[in-house]
Amino acid sequence: MRIVLLGAPGAGKGTQAKMLADKHQIAHVSTGDIFRNEISEGTNLGQQAKQYMDQGSLVPDDIVLDMIEPYLNPKGFVLDGFPRTLDQAKGLERMLNDANAKLERVIQIDVPKDALIQRLLLRGRSDDNEKTIEHRLDVYQKQTAPLIAHYKELGLLTTINGAQDIEDVFEDLLKAAKS
Numbered sequence: 001m002r003i004v005l006l007g008a009p010g011a012g013k014g015t016q017a018k019m020l021a022d023k024h025q026i027a028h029v030s031t032g033d034i035f036r037n038e039i040s041e042g043t044n045l046g047q048q049a050k051q052y053m054d055q056g057s058l059v060p061d062d063i064v065l066d067m068i069e070p071y072l073n074p075k076g077f078v079l080d081g082f083p084r085t086l087d088q089a090k091g092l093e094r095m096l097n098d099a100n101a102k103l104e105r106v107i108q109i110d111v112p113k114d115a116l117i118q119r120l121l122l123r124g125r126s127d128d129n130e131k132t133i134e135h136r137l138d139v140y141q142k143q144t145a146p147l148i149a150h151y152k153e154l155g156l157l158t159t160i161n162g163a164q165d166i167e168d169v170f171e172d173l174l175k176a177a178k179s
């Protein structure tokens with residue numbers, strides 16, 4: 001199973017990706033988690049990423065693409081937080097092509113903006129302050145939301161309602177992943 005979860009910050013990608021990966025025994029690949037690990041280990045990559053993350057901006061595409069390649073196990077994965085730009089999506093397609101693999105589904109977890117802000121303020125991660133949240137939602141609209149049309153065109157997109165209980169979102173996600 002090779003799946004991408006799309007959604008704004010706070011949409012619940014991480015929670016749902018973990019549940020899906022556990023159920024299907026596939027890799028859960030969260031670029032945000034990978035970067036946070038790199039930062040806590042004090043690596044070069046972490047240092048490069050940190051300045052962007054603290055501001056709520058995207059880490060540059062070339063850095064992200066270099067980092068993600070070894071994680072793309074063609075046997076199966078659920079990607080959480082990647083791709084986030086059209087160039088990342090194209091990079092992903094290239095890497096999968098090289099491995100003779102294809103994306104099976106892109107599932108967009110849709111949540112209204114008010115609810116996103118509420119959730120992020122409750123979560124309280126270091127980049128979850130009011131100023132950064134607005135910027136991240138803006139970045140999502142401008143840079144990541146165009147992926148919705150891109151994957152629709154490729155016939156890969158399913159949208160589910162993320163403004164439900166975790167278990168109900170997961171039920172919809174499982175259905176979408178099978179379709």
Ligand code: ADP
Nearest residue numbers: 009010031032052053057058059064081082084
């Ligand atoms: P959220 O989805 O709540 O913003 P993430 O953990 O996915 O949280 O991402 C946190 C930060 O990590 C982003 O704001 C961005 O700076 C960086 N990041 C994560 N994934 C990517 C990516 N694919 N491209 C660029 N930057 C990324």
